[in-house]
Every structure is written in C-alpha cells, then in structure tokens.
Amino acid sequence: MNNNPKHRSLAEFTIMLAFMISIVAMSTDVMLPALSLIATDLELENLNDSHFTVSSLFLGFAFGQMFVGPLSDSFGRKPIVYISYIIFIVGCLLAIFATSFTVLLIGRVLQGIGAAGPRIICTAIVRDGFEGRAMARIMSFIMAVFIIVPAIAPAIGQGVIYISGWRATFVMLLAMAVISFLWFGLRQPETLPKAARREFSFKSVWSGVVEITKIRTAFGYAITTGFIFGPFLGYLGSAQAIFQETYGAGSYFALYFGMAALAIGSASLLNSALVMRFGMQFLTLCAILSGILISITFLCIVASMSGVPPLWAFMMWLIPTFFCVGILFGNLNALAMEPLGDMAGLGSAFVGATSTIISLPIGLMISDQFSGTVMPLVLGFAIFNIIALMMMNWSRSVPILTLKI
Secondary structure, eight states: OOSOGGGSOHHHHHHHHHHHHHHHHHHHHTTGGGHHHHHHHTTOSSGGGGGHHHHHHHHHHHHHHHHHHHHHHHHOHHHHHHHHHHHHHHHHHHHHTOSSHHHHHHHHHHHHHHHHHHHHHHHHHHHHHOOHHHHHHHHHHHHHHHHHHHHHHHHHHHHHHHHHOTTHHHHHHHHHHHHHHHHHHHHOOOOSOGGGOOOOOHHHHHHHHHHHHTOHHHHHHHHHHHHHHHHHHHHHHHHHHIIIIISOOGGGHHHHHHHHHHHHHHHHHHHHHHHHHHOHHHHHHHHHHHHHHHHHHHHHHHHHTTTOOOHHHHHHHHHHHHHHHHHHHHHHHHHHHGGGGGGHHHHHHHHHHHHHHHHHHHHHHHHHTOSSSSHHHHHHHHHHHHHHHHHHHHHSSSOGGGOOO
16 A cells, blocks of 8 residues: 555545544543533532543643654554554543542543544644645644534533433443544555654654754744643533533533534634635634634623623634634644654654643633633633734744734
8 A cells, every 4th residue: 555645535534534533522522511420420529520531631642642653753653553542442441430530530541642642643644645735724624523523522422421321421432442443454554664764762752852842833833732722621621511500501511512613613624725825824823813802802791791791692702712713723733743744753742742731731720710600711712812822923934023914
C-alpha cells in the first residue's frame, strides 16, 4: 500500500480519521447527562465533584500526548495507535466495573492516555501527506465530524442511560474503540517510512522540544490554542449544571448542548470552504476578534441581570461564540503544525500537550467558579480570548497591527 494518504480515497481517509478523533469527544460528552447519577451511585460527599470525571480524562490526555508523538516518529504511526487503543479499552473496562469514584477516575485517566494516541497521531498522519491550506482544509472536515459527534453525544447518552444505566455509556465507548481499531488496522497504510523515522531517546526528544520552542509560530500558536480551548473546557465542565440547574432544562439539556456543538461543526465546514481562498491567518483573526466583541457585549448584559440572563439570550451568545471557536480550532492547529513537517509526530504531541496543559487549569477554574450563574463562563471567554489575541499577535510572522487584510 502506498504510504501517502493523498493516493487513497480522500473521503474514507477523512471520515476514518474523524471517527478516530471523535472518540475523544464522545468520551467527554456521552456521559455528561450521567454526572449527577454517578455522584449519587458512587456516594460522593460533594456532588459538584462529579465534574472531575471530565477533567480526569483531559489529565490523562495531556500526559499521553507527551509520549505518543515522539514514539510514533521513531516506531511508526500504526504501532503506537494500536497500543493506545489497548490502553483506552482497559480504561473503559475499569470504568464499567468501578465500585468507587477513585477507580472510575483511574479508568478515565487511562481513557485519556489511550485517546491521546488516535488524536495526536491522526494530525501527524495528515501532516505526513499535506501542508498549509490543504492541511487546514482536511483538518476542518475532520473537526466538523469531530464536533457533530458531541452535538448528539448527550442525547445518545441519555438514551443509553435510560435503557441500561450510566455504565453502559462506557460499554458503547469500548465498542467504538474496537471498531475504530479494526478499521484503522485494515485500511490505513503506514505514512512514516522507516527512512524518515527519528531515533528515539529522551535526549533527542528533549532537543526536539527545545527546537520547537524556538520556532515562534509553532510555539505561539500552540499556546494560543490553549487559551482558546480553556474556556471551552470550562463550558464542558459546567454545561450540565448551567442547563439543568440554572435554567431547569431537564431532558432538553441534550438539545441545547447539541445546538451549540453544531455551531462549531458548521463553522468547521465553512472554514474548509473558505480557507483555500482567504487563508488561515485572516480567518483566525476575524474569528477571534468577533469572539471578543460578542463576549464583552454579552458580559455587560449578564452583569445587568445578576448573572442569569434568559435562556434564549444565553443561547444567542453561546451559538455565535462557538461558531467563532469552530473557525479557530482547525486553523490554529494547522498554523502551529505548518513549520513542523520534518517532525510531525513530536510536533503534534507538543502542540496538543502544550494546549491541553494550558487549557486544563483554565477549564477547571471556570467550572469550579460556577455558583448558579453564567458569569464565570462568559467572563472566562472574554478574558482568555483577549489573551489569545495578544499571543496570536506575538506568534505571527507579520503582527496584527501591521497586517494588511
């Protein structure tokens, strides 16, 4: 089989990688409707601690990212993906049979470590065969499918939980992992030939990391991605409480959650059509400036309403905000990876780990501040979008202040 994905069916290639990446999103969102049930069933003293089932996944994800990229640069993409799936499956089994919250969290950490393989190596596989705007276009398609999955994940989770209980959500994740494992193993050729592989050693990995930090665009856009993703993680950690406790949405939680997620998916699809014409930097700048303006405007409205605007007003802020996030996700990743073609595995791991390490404490801080209002979430989007804009300006080869659009 040819090791260049451009010689394969682009449709199958894109859908397969999107399905692999979507396991991360499904792992996060399918059990959101079950957070209160998990807290009750596993006898948590503080019911709000149930959000650690989300953050523990991303903790493992951040840890896993630091290793899978360099290992895939040395031993090939496919073997590391196989090992990652095995770790993910073990994590699912621990979660299925967990009798304590501690065991469940260990399972979630293992799921995160395992999910890091498909997520990071998928990006490296795309970078092995594509670059620049072409890579951004493919990543936008992948991210669109990746976002459509969590749009329906809570609804799927509610159905599964209603029929079989919250543990069945992890059975479903296990089944998805097995299907993806077989599809990837049978249909995806190795994209990194032996002649292009780097010798693995901690010294070489460290020297590669140091080299990446000296590449201003790669390092800067990785940090920018973290500041954009942080408030999004804060939303994931507090979405169930906002919709079901603050607004009393009940079973309609999945509907409202899906509407916001589809805004990201539609933006990713639109971005894939526009990026070849307008370029990544222009679209990224438009999206981040729009996000800042929308959040600052809505922040004033929220402050005048004691932190709890009407649900329709909250959705009117959330949907365009997430549309901007959808434009940013694919482009920022492609911008960070563009100068890293000769070390795509390590580069993808560095970008992913850096953005996750930055975003995780931001997300935890925002979700922990929830006290019945949407103020922490809106404020978080406003503040960290502004910080992301400043970091993006530093990252550009041509600063925003002098860029001619």
